[in-house]
Amino acid sequence: MSGFKSLFKQTFIYGLATVLPRMLSFILVPLYTNPEVLSVEEYGRVSFIFAYFVLFNVVLAYGMETAFFRFFNKEDNQEKVTSTSAISLIISSFALLGIAFLFRHQISLLININLKYLNLVFIILLFDALVIIPFSWLRATARPMRYAVIKIFNVAVNLGLSIFFLLYLKDLAEGNSFFNSIYEADFEISYIFLSNVIASGLTLLLLLPFYNKIKFKFDIALWKKMMRYAMPVLIAGIAYSVNETFDRILLEKLLPADVAEKQIGMYSACYKLAVFMTLFATAFRLGIEPYFFSHSKSVNPQKNYAKILEYFIALGSIILLVVVVFADLLKPYIILSESYYEAMWILPFILLANFCLGIYHNLSVWYKITDRTKFGAYISIFGAVITLILNYILIPIIGFKGSAIATLSAYALMMLVSFYLGKKYYPIPYNLKKISLYLSISILFSFIFFYNYRENYIIGITMLIVFLGIVILLEKKQLKQVLKS
Known part of the structure; x- marks a missing residue:
């Protein structure tokens, strides 16, 4: 009976931590659709950029999270699985986003995202990629409360900063030199992504102790097995992202x-x-x-x-x-x-x-x-x-x-x-x-x-x-x- 109680508790906690980030985009709809904050076109631009987020996140994760769970429970040396998957994502994230940053002007023209937004997108993607294995490790080692608290903290910071930047900063800037120094007119879309940058950065900061715990040893043979397992997951993930958000991208491409x-x-x-x-x-x-x-x-x-x-x-x-x-x-x-x-x-x-x-x-x-x-x-x-x-x-x-x-x-x-x-x-x-x-x-x-x-x-x-x-x-x-x- 205690096993079922533990299972129910963990399912509830993980469920709450999974559902809340999804609720964030819904909770923010009244803010984003307020005509005094964003126009319909500006909200359309934000939604278009977030559609690419889903696809980029899948590519940067390339099924390694699923492979980590599979091999963590399969291999005798769990520490080797943890360090190999963490190193893999660290190298790939910095390499892919480094290349993307070098070609940011070409990418900006190709996907029609303004460079000032794209730079923030790259930072968010890097931070989010670097927390994939730490979060997976918390789940694999049965630490649901720490997992949930950090996830909820991310949502709370993102929500709080979005409200602050979009609703209150302008008024505060009028009578305060400090707030006036950080306020910029017609910067609403950038503030949305800046809120994401800070929330993702603080989340990574909270998970940095994970990287101090692991021994950075890379097992090439294990990595090859993990990659073979991860590739079908990547393909399925890309297909899912197409189903989920690609309609916004196609609306932008196919409409006047x-x-x-x-x-x-x-x-x-x-x-x-x-x-x-x-x-x-x-x-x-x-x-x-x-x-x-x-x-x-x-x-x-x-x-x-x-x-x-x-x-x-x-x-x-x-x-x-x-x-x-x-x-x-x-x-x-x-x-x-x-x-x-x-x-x-x-x-x-x-x-x-x-x-x-x-x-x-x-x-x-x-x-x-x-x-x-x-x-x-x-x-x-x-x-x-x-x-x-x-x-x-x-x-x-x-x-x-x-x-x-x-x-x-x-x-x-x-x-x-x-x-x-x-x-x-x-x-x-x-x-x-x-x-x-x-x-x-x-x-x-x-x-x-x-x-x-x-x-x-x-x-x-x-x-x-x-x-x-x-x-x-x-x-x-x-x-x-x-x-x-």
Whole structure:
């Protein structure tokens, strides 16, 4: 029992530390969409640069974090694994970003990011790369509290500095020589990245004791084995980053220059409203993945896996419908300017896309517990190809609406492919009738309400009550068991 208690505690702490950084970008939306802070175009520029962040971070990590966990638990000499992976990332980070700095003018022109922002981006990327193994080591050696505290500290510093620089510094500068010396007009975007630089730098400072503890010994034979393991992870990571953020990059490339940044800004702000589905899916996955592995050798685990997906879809369907019905009540508190509201059209598509991604992660149990993880890379690459093709076709025709449709199409097809392959390699008796019922009704109600009866809360709440009634009716046996326990 104590083992399960420890597992639950660590899962909760790691989950909190994982979810909070994701919440940061959502928490900052009201600040960034305040018309007195950033224009729609400026927010679009920030979102465009952050899209490249995701891709660059994957490349700089090149799967070494995953390889570290694998070999730390596999090799007898854990210290050798730690020092080899740390040295690998130190050398590669300084080398790659050193080369990037030498060619910064060419890179700036190639990816269309102003040099003053790009220099800050390089610093953040370097700091973030240097903390990958220290953070991994904290997890591998069961130090969840220290891991979580430092992660939360990073979020708090970033958030606090962003608020200070964007809301208060200008007023403070008017009556104080010190603040006046650090204030610069029309510097808002740079302040955003400067906040990231300071937060990442302080995080690295807190983790520097890790580098004092390890013996800097590099094992070439071990490193080669780790790199062979890491390369498929890198490919899958790049594919995932394409699915996750490349639509902003393609919007910038494929739309006319005079409208691109505004469309990116509107799209990115309204995309954030799907965070409720994203956080639900992430928290569910973090909590349930240990269960998948710990019960893989129990008697008939497939039956329990099927139930887990059923519960996930029931809860996710409720979240989908609730967010769609009340989105227009929520949006003024999250997106402060009406200039962004044109892109609200995308919300049901992005919510459903993230729901499909969550279902895909639940379905992925088949390749994780049968050691067929290469299929995860194949499916991610397939999704990336769909994302690229549909964005290239649809963006020139319908702008950000095309990106939303492409995102939903990619994740829905990834979900279906995983389900089909799972039936072949590791059959799980999913209750397809009940799952299909929950999905079809919630999707139908969501799209009918949002595109035909939006802000008619009598109809919306009625639809929600009807759907909740269906779920309660079909799950009453399980609900009784939960209430009794």
